[in-house]
Amino acid sequence: MLSKYYPLAAIAIIAIVTCMLRFVPFLLFxxxxxxxxxxxxxxxxxxxxxxxxxxxxxRSTDICGTGHGIAELVSCVIIVxxxxxxxxxxxxxxxGTVCYMLxxxxx
Amino acid sequence: xxxxxxxxNKVKEAIMKTIKKAFxxxxxxxxxxxxxxxxxxxxxxxxxxxxxxxxxxxxxxxxGSMQFVAVDLIANxxxxxxxxxxxxxxxxxxxxxxxxxxDKYKNVGKGKPYMIFALTxxxxxxxxxxxxxxxxxxxxxxxxxSVFNHLYWITGSVLGVLIGMxxxxxxxxxxxxxxALFLTVATKQWTETKDHMPAIIGAVSSLLCLFIFGKDNFLxxxxxxxxxxxxxxxxxRGDKDA
Numbered sequence: 001m002l003s004k005y006y007p008l009a010a011i012a013i014i015a016i017v018t019c020m021l022r023f024v025p026f027l028l029f030x031x032x033x034x035x036x037x038x039x040x041x042x043x044x045x046x047x048x049x050x051x052x053x054x055x056x057x058x059r060s061t062d063i064c065g066t067g068h069g070i071a072e073l074v075s076c077v078i079i080v081x082x083x084x085x086x087x088x089x090x091x092x093x094x095x096g097t098v099c100y101m102l103x104x105x106x107x
Numbered sequence: 108x109x110x111x112x113x114x115x116n117k118v119k120e121a122i123m124k125t126i127k128k129a130f131x132x133x134x135x136x137x138x139x140x141x142x143x144x145x146x147x148x149x150x151x152x153x154x155x156x157x158x159x160x161x162x163x164x165x166x167x168x169x170x171g172s173m174q175f176v177a178v179d180l181i182a183n184x185x186x187x188x189x190x191x192x193x194x195x196x197x198x199x200x201x202x203x204x205x206x207x208x209x210d211k212y213k214n215v216g217k218g219k220p221y222m223i224f225a226l227t228x229x230x231x232x233x234x235x236x237x238x239x240x241x242x243x244x245x246x247x248x249x250x251x252x253s254v255f256n257h258l259y260w261i262t263g264s265v266l267g268v269l270i271g272m273x274x275x276x277x278x279x280x281x282x283x284x285x286x287a288l289f290l291t292v293a294t295k296q297w298t299e300t301k302d303h304m305p306a307i308i309g310a311v312s313s314l315l316c317l318f319i320f321g322k323d324n325f326l327x328x329x330x331x332x333x334x335x336x337x338x339x340x341x342x343x344r345g346d347k348d349a
Contacts, residue, residue: 006184007156009187010177010180010185010190011163011164011168011181012167013190014168014170014173014191015167015168017195017198018168018173018201021199021202021205022204022205022226023223024205025204025206025208025209026205029209034209034210034213037338039210040341041206041334041337042206042207042208042210043207044340045203045206045207045305046231046236046296047293047296047303047305047309048305048308048309048312048337049203049231050289051293051313052309052310052313052330052333053289054286054289054293055309055310055313055317056313056326057285057286057289059317059325072286076286076290079287079290079291079294080290080294083290083291083294083295084294084298087295089134089291089292089295090134090138092294093135093287093291096283096286096287096290096291097280097281097283097287100287101280104279104280105280
């Protein structure tokens with residue numbers, strides 16, 4: 001039988017570990033000049049991380065399953081085209097999400 | 108006296124301008140966060156937890172995907188060690204956000220600890236890009252964006268529990284808002300830069316690792332390969348602007 005404090009303890013641990021992960025890079029280089037190699041990473045990582053996050057979000061897409069990932073593909077194409085065309089972040093996100101939610105109910 | 112008043116008005120005007128700028132920039136995150144955190148709250152309510160748990164998680168953990176995983180862990184009474192290890196796996200990417208923000212957040216003032224704590228995927232996507240703000244304006248902008256996003260997240264997660272307790276309804280697919288946000292930012296970055304290699308390296312290494320390691324374990328190998336590839340790129344290019 002788990003203690004009634006178990007959820008709280010779990011939440012506290014998750015909060016502390018997450019916070020540590022967020023603070024470590026900043027604490028490592030406190031008070032000294034950031035090395036050139038790390039500066040370089042800081043410049044190129046944003047671009048690389050963003051495409052990684054897209055893949056991360058789509059990781060559960062089941063190409064062999066019922067929908068064949070068509071809903072994901074169509075919605076993503078719509079988002080990219082819309083963003084290139086109108087350059088309105090909010091519009092791209094809302095349209096893409098609504099489109100996805102409709103498609104998974106139709107297909 | 109009058110001079111001070113004029114100066115104060117000028118400062119106030121500048122602050123309001125930055126708040127407005129931060130708010131407008133945060134609107135897509137507002138949409139994504141409200142939707143996602145409402146979904147999170149509803150999920151939590153469906154497992155029998157209430158507003159207090161939801162609030163505690165969204166205020167102190169404040170990490171989107173981890174909170175969804177946490178609901179699962181807690182509902183299944185996972186051991187506290189498993190909870191800690193899973194957190195490291197799911198949130199290790201935050202190390203990389205930190206690395207790329209060390210210089211940008213160097214002199215952001217008193218709000219710095221909070222801004223580091225609140226550096227989520229979405230906040231990162233709004234503050235990481237190069238911009239034409241001066242350093243003071245940028246510091247304030249980042250702080251306001253962080254606070255706005257945190258508030259959206261908290262609001263949604265409380266709302267979600269309440270909705271989930273009153274009427275359960277089908278929100279399947281709503282988490283696609285996150286995918287949409289990242290894809291939009293990636294598209295924007297792609298359009299705004301001439302150097303597409305980092306984005307290509309990110310995509311190729313994550314797809315490669317997804318294929319090799321499977322969807323549950325590919326994030327950490329991806330980040331290792333990504334960093335190696337980025338350094339190889341730097342070597343090939345001969346360090347010219349580093």
